[in-house]
Amino acid sequence: MKKLVKALLGSAVVAVMAAPASAATLDDIKAKGHVQCGVNTGLIGFSAPDDDGNWTGLDVDFCRALAAAIFDDPDAVQFSPLSAKDRFTALQSGEVDVLSRNTTWTISRDTALGLNFAGVTYYDGQGFMVNAKNLPDIKSALQLSGATVCVQAGTTTELNLADYFKANNMEYNPVVFEKFEEVNSAYDAGRCDVYTTDQSGLYAVRLNLASPGDHIVLPEIISKEPLGPAVRHGDDQWLDIVKWTYYALVNAEELGVNKDNLEEKMQSDNPELRRLLGTEEGGKLGTDLGLTNDFAVRIVKHVGNYGDIFERNVGAESPLKISRGINALWTKGGLQYGMPIR
Amino acid sequence: MATQHSTAEGAAPRVPLLYDPRVRGIAYQVLVFVGLFALVYWIVGNTTANLQRANIASGFDFLKGRAGFDIGDSLIEYSSDSTYGRALFVGFLNTLRVAIVGIITATVIGFIIGIGRLSKNWLINRICLVYVEVFRNIPPLLVIFFWYFGVLSVLPLPRESIDLPLGSYINARGLFVPAFQWGPGAWLVLVAFAVALVFVFFVRRWAHKKQMATGEQFPVFWTSVGLIIGLPALAFIVTGFPLSFEFPQLSTFNLRGGMQIRPEFLSLYLALSFYTAAFIAEIVRAGVVGVNRGQSEASHALGLRSGQTMRLVIIPQALRIIIPPLTSQYLNLTKNSSLAVAIGYPDLVATGGTTLNQTGQAIEVVAIWLIVYLGLSLGTAGLMNWYNARMALVER
Known part of the structure; x- marks a missing residue:
């Protein structure tokens, strides 16, 4: 019933209050003094509250980068934890300014849902996890016919799962929960044989299980899951700001700019660096965007570059220990490619 | 007399329209109705306009689209290819x-x-x-x-x-x-059950009439139980036990x-x-x-x-x-x-x-x-x- 009421309220908000969605989002954000950012309710490495109650993670840090670019303050951001099911309504209705919640970029979301994706902050793929102690013989996803599978409602995961089992002529028994936490506890309690979500998510979930060592992630990756921030249709300026905040992060890594060497790099004569950091004479790349010319400086000063964010939240410096893989820079064989800032 | 009469009668209808309770009542209802209609009209119009501006699809055509997700518990045939x-x-x-x-x-x-x-x-x-x-x-x-x-x-x-x-x-x-697995001829058991129900209905009516007329009681309950269990059981035996278990x-x-x-x-x-x-x-x-x-x-x-x-x-x-x-x-x-x-x-x-x-x-x-x-x-x-x-x- 609560959900019903919530959904109703959501559509009422769409109906009556959609006016602010049309106006310049940037002006609204400046007026209220913070960025309202939709994040996951708790996915380690992407967005989860730490021991002190501060939100941390790759998706969270992207929101902080936005806040830094606009306000020069990474804390000028408020987080709305959203379930997979509520996330799009929240963005459409103007409840959040940007959705940075490990959301897969697909064509239908880009068109019928009225969203615009600003880039891919993490290239992921869907995988499976099983309890190796209870099911020691399972080494491949192709052995999963007849299994009971736990999955979260309203995700691309749910659709890929159906496609994969159909394509391989296998049966399965889906148990679908609305909340991430519910899926986790149901899997942990043995309600399902298999847990499926994006592979990065599986590693994160495993850390929270009662005995993480018992569970293995199967080698198959069954889908492409480009995860990135999304905004509403209809405000190109705001889309540009979100997009170029992401590219500034990647460009900063490409040019080797980080928190420690920022002062030194700002003195550099390298024209590429001068354009990125806004130190160019008469440059107006930042102001054309609606921000200040030193927006990239603000971003790097407060949250670092893309590589720093990755390593801190999901990479070597985090409990997840995920390697850069396809998320490495294009110069190192990955897919992260910063569009030229000029 | 005449003047008195006219004033007494003229006083009543000369109440100003504004204070006539009947007129007032109708006016208020019309006002509320118009207000309500305007509100609904405004909400619908605003919603449509905003949905269009935000490029969000609308209408019920989506019901015919392929669902793509599976449902664990279904009473009817359903797969991810269904709508x-x-x-x-x-x-x-x-x-x-x-x-x-x-x-x-x-x-x-x-x-x-x-x-x-x-x-x-x-x-x-x-x-x-x-x-x-x-x-x-x-x-x-x-x-x-x-x-x-x-x-x-x-x-x-x-x-x-x-x-x-x-x-x-x-x-x-x-x-x-x-799980019950019904063999051929099992439909006869179902028919027998339905027939039993019809019988019970008529027996009850007959027993009621009889009691009203003569005061004699008929054991309706036990007869009904006998019919409802007996007839299907008979059909079951006649058709040669068309039931197996999985x-x-x-x-x-x-x-x-x-x-x-x-x-x-x-x-x-x-x-x-x-x-x-x-x-x-x-x-x-x-x-x-x-x-x-x-x-x-x-x-x-x-x-x-x-x-x-x-x-x-x-x-x-x-x-x-x-x-x-x-x-x-x-x-x-x-x-x-x-x-x-x-x-x-x-x-x-x-x-x-x-x-x-x-x-x-x-x-x-x-x-x-x-x-x-x-x-x-x-x-x-x-x-x-x-x-x-x-x-x-x-x-x-």
Whole structure:
């Protein structure tokens, strides 16, 4: 019933209050003094509250980068934890300014849902996890016919799962929960044989299980899951700001700019660096965007570059220990490619 | 005289229009109606405009699109190739299923507990009181969680399933019972059952007429039982036992074969039944207590036994008190079934939620939810009102 009421309220908000969605989002954000950012309710490495109650993670840090670019303050951001099911309504209705919640970029979301994706902050793929102690013989996803599978409602995961089992002529028994936490506890309690979500998510979930060592992630990756921030249709300026905040992060890594060497790099004569950091004479790349010319400086000063964010939240410096893989820079064989800032 | 007359008569209609209560009444109603219409018009117009500007698809065409997701628990044929419309229909049937079996079970438990509350036996009385107080004072969601996480999810994994009689098993994946497999000719059993029902109907009418005419009683109840069990049993024997059982067997992941009753359904069904039964018990108690003592005394004085007194005198009168509040409990149970979403039972809200998320058409899906629940509730209320009218005191 609560959900019903919530959904109703959501559509009422769409109906009556959609006016602010049309106006310049940037002006609204400046007026209220913070960025309202939709994040996951708790996915380690992407967005989860730490021991002190501060939100941390790759998706969270992207929101902080936005806040830094606009306000020069990474804390000028408020987080709305959203379930997979509520996330799009929240963005459409103007409840959040940007959705940075490990959301897969697909064509239908880009068109019928009225969203615009600003880039891919993490290239992921869907995988499976099983309890190796209870099911020691399972080494491949192709052995999963007849299994009971736990999955979260309203995700691309749910659709890929159906496609994969159909394509391989296998049966399965889906148990679908609305909340991430519910899926986790149901899997942990043995309600399902298999847990499926994006592979990065599986590693994160495993850390929270009662005995993480018992569970293995199967080698198959069954889908492409480009995860990135999304905004509403209809405000190109705001889309540009979100997009170029992401590219500034990647460009900063490409040019080797980080928190420690920022002062030194700002003195550099390298024209590429001068354009990125806004130190160019008469440059107006930042102001054309609606921000200040030193927006990239603000971003790097407060949250670092893309590589720093990755390593801190999901990479070597985090409990997840995920390697850069396809998320490495294009110069190192990955897919992260910063569009030229000029 | 004449002047006096004219002033007396002219005074009444000369009340200014503004103060005429009838004119005022109509004016206010017109105003409210126009205001309401304007509000609805504005909301609809604004919504459409905003949806178009935000490039969000609208309309009900999405119902024909391929759903792409699977549903674990379906009463009808459904696969990921089915349409969104069918997915919603599957959810609707699941809501209906849990509501119907929930209402039946809640009524049975409620009547037993309610009568138990009136028992002169101290222990029975107290047990029923504790039951009512416990279940009535806990939110239904917690009762559902209690069954799902507290009872059913602590059951062992499939390999260590607990054996139940008749080839059934219970484990963390649910209750597995043998499935009926009807052979050829099984339809005859069903026909025999229907024939028996028709017979019972006529026997009852005949016995009633006979009692009215001659005062002789006919053992209607036992005849009915005999007919309902006997005829299908006869058909069953004649067709050569066209029934076999498929027993659940352990496979790699789970028990295969047989019929699986999933824990999501079980917990929702048990929770709603037990929760609503507590309210029904109190309604039943109130109904029985509400019948005047004199009624049973008079009935005894006429020579009716206590069973007959209860059946023929007390219950019919108590039902008049019981039915109206019982109807609202039935509606509550149906509406509370939407809490299924918390434990992953694919009811209308759950499948609708997924549909909403995949298509982004919030307004349409929410409208479908509202219409379906409204329809279900009005249907239930209509049925109960009809029953109430039948039970109501006929004044002659």
